Amino acid sequence: xxxxxxxxxxxxxxxxxxxxxxxxxxxxxxxxxxxxxxxxxxxxxxxxxxxxxxxxxxxxxxxxxxxxxxxxxxxxxxxxxxxxxxxxxxxxxxxxxxxxxxxxxxxxxxxxxxxxxxxxxxxxxxxxxxxxxxxxxxxxxxxxxxxxxxxxxxxxxxxxxxxxxxxxxxxxxxxxxxxxxxxxxxxxxxxxxxxxxxxxxxxxxxxxxxxxxxxxxxxxxxxxxxxxxxxxxxxxxxxxxxxxxxxxxxxxxxxxxxxxxxxxxxxxxxxxxxxxxxxxxxxxxxxxxxxxxxxxxxxxxxxxxxxxxxxxxxxxxxxxxxxxxxxxxxxxxxxxxxxxxxxxxxxxxxxxxxxxxxxxxxxxxxxxxxxxxxxxxxxxxxxxxxxxxxxxxxxxxxxxxxxxxxxxxxxxxxxxxxxxxxx
Ligand SMILES: Cc1ncc(COP(=O)(O)O)c(C=O)c1O
Numbered sequence: 001x002x003x004x005x006x007x008x009x010x011x012x013x014x015x016x017x018x019x020x021x022x023x024x025x026x027x028x029x030x031x032x033x034x035x036x037x038x039x040x041x042x043x044x045x046x047x048x049x050x051x052x053x054x055x056x057x058x059x060x061x062x063x064x065x066x067x068x069x070x071x072x073x074x075x076x077x078x079x080x081x082x083x084x085x086x087x088x089x090x091x092x093x094x095x096x097x098x099x100x101x102x103x104x105x106x107x108x109x110x111x112x113x114x115x116x117x118x119x120x121x122x123x124x125x126x127x128x129x130x131x132x133x134x135x136x137x138x139x140x141x142x143x144x145x146x147x148x149x150x151x152x153x154x155x156x157x158x159x160x161x162x163x164x165x166x167x168x169x170x171x172x173x174x175x176x177x178x179x180x181x182x183x184x185x186x187x188x189x190x191x192x193x194x195x196x197x198x199x200x201x202x203x204x205x206x207x208x209x210x211x212x213x214x215x216x217x218x219x220x221x222x223x224x225x226x227x228x229x230x231x232x233x234x235x236x237x238x239x240x241x242x243x244x245x246x247x248x249x250x251x252x253x254x255x256x257x258x259x260x261x262x263x264x265x266x267x268x269x270x271x272x273x274x275x276x277x278x279x280x281x282x283x284x285x286x287x288x289x290x291x292x293x294x295x296x297x298x299x300x301x302x303x304x305x306x307x308x309x310x311x312x313x314x315x316x317x318x319x320x321x322x323x324x325x326x327x328x329x330x331x332x333x334x335x336x337x338x339x340x341x342x343x344x345x346x347x348x349x350x351x352x353x354x355x356x357x358x359x360x361x362x363x364x365x366x367x368x369x370x371x372x373x374x375x376x377x378x379x380x381x382x383x384x385x386x387x388x389x390x391x392x393x394x395x396x397x398x399x400x401x402x403x404x405x406x407x408x409x410x411x412x413x414x415x416x417x418x419x420x421x422x423x
Contacts, residue, residue, distance in 0.1 A: 011036035019355070027389065043288075053065070075287040076090075097222070105196065126169055150326060154182070179327055180335050183199060183217065199215070230279075253277070326375060350381045361383050
């Protein structure tokens with residue numbers, strides 16, 4: 001069926017913006033996506049018509065808010081084919097979700113001599129929490145490398161895995177290379193020694209069908225703001241039998257069933273992990289975003305982005321002498337992310353020049369500095385796509401890049417401050 005991009009674009013008024021005299025081309029979706037009017041309306045409805053705190057009240061507004069909040073868990077559970085809505089913990093972002101796993105499961109189960117396997121393509125949000133927990137527990141971190149084509153070295157993972165391995169944590173899709181990892185294969189290797197599998201789905205869940213049962217992972221982290229939802233929303237999904245065995249990461253209001261001066265009985269799932277008043281409006285907005293994605297179909301989202309990437313890689317061939325493109329050449333194993341450098345130009349210079357033409361991309365280390373060092377560079381320019389992007393936008397982007405290449409000598413004289421940007 002495919003996506004009806006023209007119809008979809010009508011739901012995103014921001015795409016009508018003119019930036020520096022040019023129609024906006026928004027290619028910074030891996031950092032955060034735009035939100036459709038449906039999501040903004042759902043949030044506004046909550047605030048304007050039934051705003052109240054959840055869990056606590058017997059009054060009508062509180063019950064309506066609680067119902068919508070609980071429904072958000074169910075909608076998300078359905079979206080990722082969780083066994084139960086109780087396995088869905090609403091967090092603030094992927095970073096928090098991974099920290100919850102590292103500092104609850106990790107601190108409880110890791111000992112000196114244990115090993116945690118990560119990858120060189122990890123985002124800092126997956127790398128640093130595990131490094132901190134390793135420092136505290138005495139566990140050792142090991143990194144799986146990539147091939148020259150930007151694929152994960154499965155041979156190396158197989159070689160590294162042993163009875164000492166307790167955790168394998170990795171990005172399902174790289175936010176720089178676009179590489180879509182073979183999640184099932186990684187899970188099978190990890191489970192062969194009884195290690196848990198922690199999947200960083202920040203760049204996968206928004207862009208491709210996700211079925212946690214079929215993937216056979218143990219934990220999945222992702223961000224609502226990267227999939228049409230509000231900022232300050234994220235999800236941690238975990239297998240119920242594992243979560244039930246864990247104590248809260250943050251404790252306080254709503255995490256308990258009962259407290260005396262010297263004892264506590266923790267609440268059921270997922271409330272045990274959602275301390276304090278949650279982001280109720282965010283949860284409602286995220287559920288609306290998920291419904292939007294389910295209506296258009298995640299298979300269609302994936303196919304659309306594959307097409308955009310195929311087209312981009314093809315058009316980049318015209319710039320082969322002047323541009324280095326990173327990541328796999330095959331769109332079948334690559335998501336809607338294309339990172340590159342214009343030879344002789346700083347990535348920030350290219351980003352600024354693109355902005356003059358209304359094209360929003362992200363430049364820098366993309367919170368994956370070790371990966372860039374592995375590639376022998378400090379940063380890249382990254383174009384990242386979503387459901388509202390078009391082949392025509394890609395064509396315009398390539399034409400503008402050709403202009404930038406022509407002006408290279410002049411642009412190279414610009415002074416650049418090497419600021420660290422996120423995403
Ligand atoms: C692969 C990956 N993991 C984790 C994150 C962190 O997401 P957040 O900033 O929403 O916590 C990102 C964000 O860009 C990402 O791309």
